[in-house]
Amino acid sequence: MQLSVKAALASASPHDAVLLSGWVRTRRDAKSFSFLELNDGSCLKGIQIVADAGIPGSDDLHKMTTGASIAVSGKLVPSQGSEQQWEVHASSLSLIGPADESYPLQKKGHSLEFLRSIAHLRPRSNLFGAVFRIRSRLTFAVHRFFQERGFVNVHTPLITASDCEGAGEMFRVTTLPQGANTPPEQDFFGRNAFLTVSGQLEAETFACALGKVYTFGPTFRAENSNTSRHAAEFWMIEPEVAFCDLAADMDLAEAHVKDMVRTVLSECREDIEFCNRFVDKELIARLTMVAETPFQRLTYEDAVAILKASSHPFEYPVEYGLNLQSEHERFLTEKHFKCPVTVYNYPKEIKPFYMRLNDDDRTVAAMDLLVPGIGELIGGSQREERLDVLLASMARHNVNPDDYWWYTDLRKYGSVPHAGYGMGFERLLMFVTGVGNIRDVIPFARTPGSAEF
Template identity: 60%
Template sequence: MQRTKITQLLKRTEPSENIRVQGWVRTRRDAKGFSFIELNDGSCLANLQIIADQTLPNYDDLIHQVTTGTALTVQGQLVPSQGKGQQWELRSTAIAVLGSAPEDFPLQKKRHSDEYLRTIAHLRPRTNKYGAVFRIRSELAFAVHQFFHERDFRYVHTPILTASDCEGAGEMFRVTTLPPGKTSVADDFFGTEANLTVSGQLEAEMLALSLGDVYTFGPTFRAENSNTRRHAAEFWMVEPEMAFCDLEQNVAMAETLIRYLTNHALTHCSADIDLFARFVDKDLMKKLDLLVSSEFVRIPYKEALAQLEHSGHAFEYPVSYGQDLQSEHERYLTERVFKRPVFVYDFPENIKPFYMRLNDDQETVASMDLLVPEIGEIIGGSQREERYDVLVRRMETMGLSKDNYWWYLQSRHYGSVPHSGFGLGFERLIMLMTGISNIRDVIPFPRTPKNISF
């Protein structure tokens, strides 16, 4: 008999015979001659109540094995529930233990702290909170692909191993096969220094200059020793790249994407999002409705700086031209000044990567960051520098070797066109959709400084 998922059972409109479910025990309550077993299979937030009674041939021996965490196979009849808060329950005709869980199972029926659950990341998806966040993560990953497919983008795969530093900051993880004591990169696997990628953007640009509109969606890595709630060493990025596209069109696409993904989450993840609205962030629904209904603010970097300088607020990091915005500045703009998402654009060229297009003022670049309340930056993007001579000058200013980027420069020789793109931090998107404040809690096995467990 084929297994039926609990999420499918809960959609049924009529009782059913010969139902088979499999899952893990959340709780068991005993009464005289029968027991209530709450079973969850991970397919949805809701448990299915199993009624087990003494008509089961192995009831007396079985019931003491049915502890929290135990994996069961249950067969029975789906019937209307006599209890409140649930439509159906399963009157069991056969129960078998697939995997027992002793009394020291770490997830008992009580509230555990996020800090504790990070130490048992292999088990935390069985909790309501983490089951919900990872289902939302799955659904939004699907929605990303759906969004771009509906708009005729091509999904491309860019390398995880690279010899190029997209951001130009040097915060990359070295990958080597050299034994201890050997240092010559000529003897290494690739014959040159290799690193884990911080972005698939440069390669995506090459494909956009052939295919038109493309996107890549995959893991990226940054060896930045920032042990904050917003930073991880391994994270996922959604990176569209669009040919024949200027900064204004790029900003419009980023806003459309956020609005689309928010709508998708509200429509397809309502039960899981409701959990976070009740127990994590009481204002979550109001914030998500704002993402769907409000126009995002667009403001140049200089004006954003003026708003901060004239605010009278005592910031930990002083505000000054030529400095990047800190998290406290980003949150002040979104939470205190505008009270909604904000695009800041035209940043000084000295604080942005080499590939961003130099504006006519010779001082700023055609760049944009999307800032959202409580998180700060969630998207960073730009119009790319399509002019060969200007790109070379910027690389020389930043001390980058033209030899390492010969292929990137060559693309500006052969039919170069204006093109733009951005990167959406997928974990920060999940934080936005759930109200979770720590990036470690929206990715199954977080990689942060001094932490590579599991």
Template identity: 45%
Template structure:
């Protein structure tokens, strides 16, 4: 039974001194000279742990209890009672402690009771969930996941599992991982490339790990109207920063018969709903983060909920940045992509709010975004949040076949590879829009942690794919 469940049940019903059973791991142990040990036990269900009092009258006190160290797993049977100590309200006076798992060589245990840096525990991703910080982040990540699904379900969106293995590059940028059966130990030098492909090409063509499920999701949006996917995506970009991963989770939303105004407003509602959901369901975890990560976390998240997002045109953003001379006197021109320092200036300094930037130059955006009447820009938007930068990117999708083919030709895509995608424009085409939300970046924003590698259980980055 979960520790928090015990506390809630017995404190609510005022039924102390009832026999309870808990299972968990030892976080710390303190031994008094009078033959009493104080064990701190946690089970991962919350940030809270509970103190267990073990007296020398226990049958295994001297043979086992005194030998317990951080990380050992136990099942404790005892009586819940009010604590005489100042650090906790409740404690358990044990009548039986069963040791389930010992820690071999406690002096070498990587997750010892002392405080470790995030860089240190990152080397032990299989053990770092045992720390308070990663436990907190994991529970909040779970709550974000639940909130996104609940919000979209409430609005009648259908979940669609889009392919992870794909034959197309959805972004047209070439930053993809190729999937191959090639044995790295085989002697390939004596074979031609065509011979290797013929023998080892499982799918009969080159395939890749998906960078986005959007194109396939559009196929379902053009039949079921409102759909979304939520799963892993992969980008082969050589970006080794605190905000980039090569494997990350993406929420992608598509809706037919809608435009950029409606879909951007919907994405704002989704973000605020998710933050509100975390505030309602993760109060203890947020209090922990307030103490060690971000003293302003509650004010920051509540401000996010109460301030309406700023809507601004890309062209106006360029003028603001020119006027205020951002990025060490480097001149920014219309058509340039925004740098992180410029995004940070807009959200943290100039507007002091979340910003929605609209109508980017088409040269900066993907081929599937709808070209505006000026033929220079596309009906696209990015949502930038303070401290993080871009967290959502979306657009109206190009529903006009001739415009879509022109964009493919402009950037050098082989439109024959997208014949099925063009069919969506041939057979009952409709205006439709959508957006993508990076799950890890949202977790990064909510928690206030500094590095995105702590927002995902097993981070994959340039030069690192352990576990």
């Protein structure tokens, strides 16, 4: 019977004939037999293979070094060793693909920086195996969370012609030859085109038809930002809900974060425990707190008051009308409240044109959800649904309404209050694994000056 290592380790009873295949992590030879640790990626742990000298295939044992791929058939039996419940007594071995002495992964730990330089091999390490199994499970959980609540998934375009969505520099998409000075009318789309920085505006059109929608896909930013929390290509989750105000939007965001955290705690336990042991010793305690504690919620104005009243020495000034800096956000969530915090109602001057103007005429219905260790995990808002107010806001932000005729149309035909937010999927992964660099939670990171693999 062909078994994954995960299935073999979870077996309830011995088995006379099993077949496993995977990669050798380590081998220890005795005179008359060898121990092999076999890992196939199905789970964190490997299974111990006991191979007596002389069985079919044992002539190749010396080639079954760390990194080699092999197939093993034999019996699944209780282990005599104290560190595992089951092991396989091999009846035959088969070397599938050897790995010579240049194989770069050792049995012992490597730095994350080195593993980044061998991104094609790092999923074979314990940490990256765990991170990418969690990433997969969380991808599934995102869809489950929204589908269970009646949301419709929308595939918004990756190529867009809106050239100023207010979310940073964009990559241009063109088929024109390099250096050509051809007008955009002669380009592939008959105009300038770019990789999307957000599916929000398109998602709004679908929310104003299907009610509750979400997008979950890659987005692109051509910002030259060189930090551990930014990538040029990253995945974003963007729900958009019709007949929804900011309070309900914040409720959804909080439920969403809690659901993601509970998912990894219950469905990725072994991998999360590995992260807790080797990445961040506070991880499980923090995630448990997040799953169980209500999030704090306060206005931007109250947040500024708290920051001004604190004796904490901030590098940047705190003043109403200025953006909260990273150090301010982290003080609120890590030091002051010691739990996730949602800050809402920001001054209209520091937020984009599409956010709904509040009755005070000074603030917009925006919210940022801040979490310990990461800072901003979610940014969202109630959208401006009143055509005249939206047009005034566009004018204030120097946005040409003609470029957004389809967006303003939504306000002309059956306009409704609606709201949504964006959650960076990699930021979420950093938060639930404790991994400190975005390059280590995405399979092949694209950052300024770096697109190897």
